[in-house]
Amino acid sequence: MSETNDCPCASKKTFSDCCKPYITGKAEAPTAEALMRARYSSYATGHIDFIEKTHAPESPHEFDRKASEEWSKKSTWTGLHIHATKDGGPNDTTGVVNFIAGYCQDGKDYEHEEIATFRKDGNKWLFVEGKSPKPQTHINDAPAPGRNDPCHCGSGKKFKKCHG
Numbered sequence: 001m002s003e004t005n006d007c008p009c010a011s012k013k014t015f016s017d018c019c020k021p022y023i024t025g026k027a028e029a030p031t032a033e034a035l036m037r038a039r040y041s042s043y044a045t046g047h048i049d050f051i052e053k054t055h056a057p058e059s060p061h062e063f064d065r066k067a068s069e070e071w072s073k074k075s076t077w078t079g080l081h082i083h084a085t086k087d088g089g090p091n092d093t094t095g096v097v098n099f100i101a102g103y104c105q106d107g108k109d110y111e112h113e114e115i116a117t118f119r120k121d122g123n124k125w126l127f128v129e130g131k132s133p134k135p136q137t138h139i140n141d142a143p144a145p146g147r148n149d150p151c152h153c154g155s156g157k158k159f160k161k162c163h164g
Contacts, residue, residue, distance in 0.1 A: 008044035009037035010079045015045075023050045028125070032088025032095030032118035035125040037080060040101055043068070044077035056119060056126040078102035078109065093120045098133065 007018035019041035021027040022034065029035035035054060042050040048069050055063045079102045088095020094117070101112040114130040145152060151162035158164075 007037075008041045008077055008080070010081070011037060015041070023047050028123050030090050031085075032092075032116075032120075032125055033082060033085050033097050035118060035127065036082070036097045036099060036116060039127060040077070040080045040099075043072045043075070043101075046072050048072060054125070054127055056121075056128045059128055061129070075103040075105050078104055088118055088125075094118065095120075095125070 005015050007013050007015045007020075009019055011018045019038040022029045022038040023042055023045070029038055039051055039054060042048065046069075048065060051068055052063050052065060081100045081102070083098040083100065085098070086096040088097065096115060096117055098115045099113070101114070103110055103112070113133055115133055116130045117128045118125050119128050120126075145159045145164075147158070147160040147164055149159050151157050151159045151164075153163060155162050
């Protein structure tokens with residue numbers, strides 16, 4: 001990747017001004033979000049050593065280097081979107097980042113959504129665990145349509161003659 005290319009993490013900065021210093025070890029990520037962005041960029045650029053190096057030893061899931069290398073090589077990385085962060089600032093010791101990582105494999109687009117937990121060890125942020133977000137439950141609190149009410153689908157028919 002060229003020094004002047006946009007960073008894969010979608011920060012709108014160049015790779016050399018964004019994630020590269022963290023990936024190459026010239027600097028430590030100052031926040032949990034910065035580490036998350038650098039980890040995404042590492043997958044996108046094939047720097048799996050950085051992923052392994054920033055994986056906390058107490059993580060409930062062992063780091064699978066072979067699977068990570070394969071995923072990195074077989075995917076075209078299409079962008080990172082950070083939904084939310086909780087803590088994870090320069091003065092915090094823990095942080096949570098909710099994100100969607102976009103990638104393409106075999107011509108199909110995918111989104112990997114995760115809520116990632118990080119902890120700080122001295123001045124170094126480490127990835128502890130990633131969990132899938134729980135699906136939102138939708139509760140319909142509107143009254144049920146009456147038999148003679150117009151159908152909700154917009155057909156113009158009465159509910160009883162359409163979806164009733």
